[in-house]
Amino acid sequence: MNAVDNSAGTALRGHIKICQLARGFTDKDGNGISVIEDCSVEFEPGLLNVVMGKSGCGKSTLAYLVAGYLNPDRGSIEIDGREVTGPGSDRIMVFQETALWPWMTVTDNVIFGPLVRNALPKSEAKEKAEALLERFGLIDFKDKYPGQLSGGMKRRAEIAQALINSPDIMILDEPFRGLDVMTRELLQEYYLQLFEDTQLTTLFITSELEEALFLADRLYVMSEAPDNIDQVIEVDLPRPRSFEVTTTERYLELKQIAMNHLYAGAEELM
Amino acid sequence: MRHKLLQQRFGLMWLGYLVAIFAWYASVKWLPISSFQRLPDPLTVVIEWFNPDPDYGLSVFTVDYYLHIWYSTARATTSFLLAVMLGVPLGIMMGWRARVHEYASALLSILRPIPPLAWVPVAILIFPGSEPAVIFVTFLVAFFATTMNTLLGVRSIDSDYFRAAECLGAKPADILRDIIIPGALPSIFTGLQIAMGAAWFSLVAGEMIAAQYGLGFMILESYNLVQYPTIVIMMVTLGIVGYLSSAIIRVVGNRLMRWREQSLGLAGA
Numbered sequence: 001m002n003a004v005d006n007s008a009g010t011a012l013r014g015h016i017k018i019c020q021l022a023r024g025f026t027d028k029d030g031n032g033i034s035v036i037e038d039c040s041v042e043f044e045p046g047l048l049n050v051v052m053g054k055s056g057c058g059k060s061t062l063a064y065l066v067a068g069y070l071n072p073d074r075g076s077i078e079i080d081g082r083e084v085t086g087p088g089s090d091r092i093m094v095f096q097e098t099a100l101w102p103w104m105t106v107t108d109n110v111i112f113g114p115l116v117r118n119a120l121p122k123s124e125a126k127e128k129a130e131a132l133l134e135r136f137g138l139i140d141f142k143d144k145y146p147g148q149l150s151g152g153m154k155r156r157a158e159i160a161q162a163l164i165n166s167p168d169i170m171i172l173d174e175p176f177r178g179l180d181v182m183t184r185e186l187l188q189e190y191y192l193q194l195f196e197d198t199q200l201t202t203l204f205i206t207s208e209l210e211e212a213l214f215l216a217d218r219l220y221v222m223s224e225a226p227d228n229i230d231q232v233i234e235v236d237l238p239r240p241r242s243f244e245v246t247t248t249e250r251y252l253e254l255k256q257i258a259m260n261h262l263y264a265g266a267e268e269l270m
Numbered sequence: 271m272r273h274k275l276l277q278q279r280f281g282l283m284w285l286g287y288l289v290a291i292f293a294w295y296a297s298v299k300w301l302p303i304s305s306f307q308r309l310p311d312p313l314t315v316v317i318e319w320f321n322p323d324p325d326y327g328l329s330v331f332t333v334d335y336y337l338h339i340w341y342s343t344a345r346a347t348t349s350f351l352l353a354v355m356l357g358v359p360l361g362i363m364m365g366w367r368a369r370v371h372e373y374a375s376a377l378l379s380i381l382r383p384i385p386p387l388a389w390v391p392v393a394i395l396i397f398p399g400s401e402p403a404v405i406f407v408t409f410l411v412a413f414f415a416t417t418m419n420t421l422l423g424v425r426s427i428d429s430d431y432f433r434a435a436e437c438l439g440a441k442p443a444d445i446l447r448d449i450i451i452p453g454a455l456p457s458i459f460t461g462l463q464i465a466m467g468a469a470w471f472s473l474v475a476g477e478m479i480a481a482q483y484g485l486g487f488m489i490l491e492s493y494n495l496v497q498y499p500t501i502v503i504m505m506v507t508l509g510i511v512g513y514l515s516s517a518i519i520r521v522v523g524n525r526l527m528r529w530r531e532q533s534l535g536l537a538g539a
Contacts, residue, residue, distance in 0.1 A: 069433055089439040099434035103452035103529045112448065113438035145529040165438060 012045035013080055014091075014168035014201030016066060021075035023061055035061045039075070041220065041229045045168075045201045048192075051229065052205075052212040052258075053222030059205045062222070063173040066203060067093040079169065089113060092162035093171040098154045100146040106133065106157050107142045113165040125164070132160040136190070152183035156190065163194075173205045185243065188214060196240045209262070213237075213254055214246060221261045231261040310499040315506075318499040326497035328488070328504075338504070341483040343511060346469050349405050353412035353465055358458060361420025362450060371421075382414045386472035390479050400480035408473040412465035419461025423454030456530065459523035463516050470512045485511070 018041045024034040035058040043049040053059050064070045066077055068087040077084040079091065092113075100109045110129040114120040120128065133139045136156040138149075146154055155175055162170060172191075176184045192215055195202060206212050212219050213235060221231040235254055237245050245251055291312050298311045310318075318324055322331045329335060363370040386407050393403035427449065435449050477486030485504050492500035524531060 067437065069437075087433070087437045089437065091437075093433075093437055095430050095434065099428075099430040101431055101434075101449065101452070103455070103527070104448070105529075112435070112440070116435075116441065116444040116448075117439040145532055147529065148532060161438075 012199065012201065014043075014045040015080050016043040016169065016201075016203065017078045018042070018066075019076045019078070021062075021065065021077065022073045023058075023065060023070060024073055036065075039229060041232075043201070043203055044218075045080075046199045047217040048195050048202045048204060048215055049218050049220065050204045050206060050212045050216035050235075051220045051222055052209065053207065054262075055207050057222050059207070059222055060173050063093065063171050063203065063205050066169075067091055067171050069093075089117060089165050090167055091169040091171055092165055092167040093173065094155070094158050094162055094175045095173060098146070098151075098158060100154055100157055100161065102146050105143050105145055106138060106149070109146065109157060110161045110164055113161065117165075119165075128164055129160070132164055133157075136160050150183075151179050152187055155179070155187055159191070159194070163200075167200070169201045169203060171203045171205075174207065175204075176211070177207075184211075189243070191215065192241060209255065209258055210246065213251060213258065214241065214243070219254075219258060221258065233258055233261070308498065310502060315499045315502045319503045319506075326492070326495075326500045328500050335507075338483055338485050338488050339507060339511060341481075342473060342477065342485040342508075343515075345401075345405055345408060345477075345484065346466075346473050346515065349408035349473070350412050350462075350466055350469050352405075352409045353416045353469070354462065357413045357416030357461075357465070358420050361417040361458075361461075362424055362446070362454065364417070365421045365424025365454070366446070366450060378414070378417065382418070386411045386468075387475050387479075390476060394480055400482070404473065404476035404481055404484075407476045408469050411468040411472045415465040415468050416458075416461045419464065420454060420458050423457025423461070424450055426457060427453035455523075455527055459519065459527070462519050462523070466516050466519055467512070470508065470515070474508065 018039060021036055021039040022034070023036045024032050027033055039062070051059055051062060061070065065072055066079075066084065068084050068091070071085075100106075101112075104112070107126065107129050110132065111120075111122070111125040114125040114128070115122060119125075130139065130142060133142050136159065138153060138156055138160065141149060141153065141157075146157065149157065158175075159170075175191075176187050179187065188211060194200070195215075204212075204215060216233075216235040219233040219235050220229045221233065222229050233254060237248070237250060237254070295312050297306050298309045299307075301307075318326065319329055320331075321329045324332060327334065328338075360370075360374065364374055365371070389407050389410060390403070393406045394400065397403040397406060431449050431453060432445065435445050440448070473484075474486030474489070477484040478490040481487040485508050489501050489504045492498070492504065
């Protein structure tokens, strides 16, 4: 738990406390489907928390609940002691599908948040945006439209769009899905580096075990719907990490543990 | 390569015109049907059109010719602008706020199928003079086309775009200005093109029934006065003016939606 110890003095923000959470949906035929049931979990601030599970297990629902786009049927979500009642710029969500507005240039997309909240004057927001775009290797594309960017560039621009708001929590819902392997690995490294520099509390949703282990401080394994998070794995791989970490013995051990958890439920079903 | 392709397209365009003009000439001159022979042939029309001293009083050299164009254009533009000013906001509100949609959609779906000409008698009854009546009838069709396409445009905006904006702290005014309007713009402009076309369509019909000037009025008037070349001149003029008006809308739309052109341009490269 290096991350927490290192920063004990700086009062990290973004402590997410989920209590007895339940949320269901009604399908076309009017049947209630429970997606999350009786889920209690805490995500500590300053950690890269990865929630992992097979598709359809309610991971995205959890992310939407924390982001405030959905309301829980029962239970509560508290962030730093305040209950979540709706979306807020203290938690920024990066979407599965890109949500950059195609009619704005990259810079305009990035400065949208600070401008609509009157948080920064335009010139200052632009400066800040350019610094972020520089960091993400997008400075030459600042006046382009999203349609002119590649998939990987769009995700980077989205992360810049989120970061400019200095959120307490980043929520990433399978952000690198649908990218090719190379781009994906590149972006994982980008995000990892960013996290290691900023210790920004992160809730990262993924369905890929390798991605989860490579990034996570803690890995929360979610089982089939309707269910909750039933296993927490401490990913005690040293930071800063590079892809070499994936060849270490500890990584392989952790992978085995996680696989056992993931398939434990599957065997019962068969 | 590109140059050659353009040349080819240009050639085909003129070939199309030539075939049409030839078919017209042939049907007037050679078709053994007497009623077709009442029609003026292309040459007669062109001579009349560019005659400094026209036989029937209208050519590019007469003031009246431009007066008719002016009247029609002014009516079409007025109706079109009214339709945009009322239709776009209504469409946006219907797409954005479910309540407005509930109020308006049932009424619109009854009114929309009523052909514009069916409104003419009512329009003449309720408006003082024929001018507002013609404009009203023209406005109606353009209004429906604008409203429906704007509504469609707002509805087609990806809900993630709204979520992302809300998440970043956008207020309703920001969402309207930065998400809804630009997001619906492609559809709105499709609607405006349709609206302009529909406006000319019902304008001409309206002018034939209740006007003293204008291209539509002149077409019927020339028919009554047996000035057949003038009918064709007015028809071709309508075609040109109608084409120009939708070309203007297209140019304005492309300017406002440069992001689309650029994105698509790169995708094609």
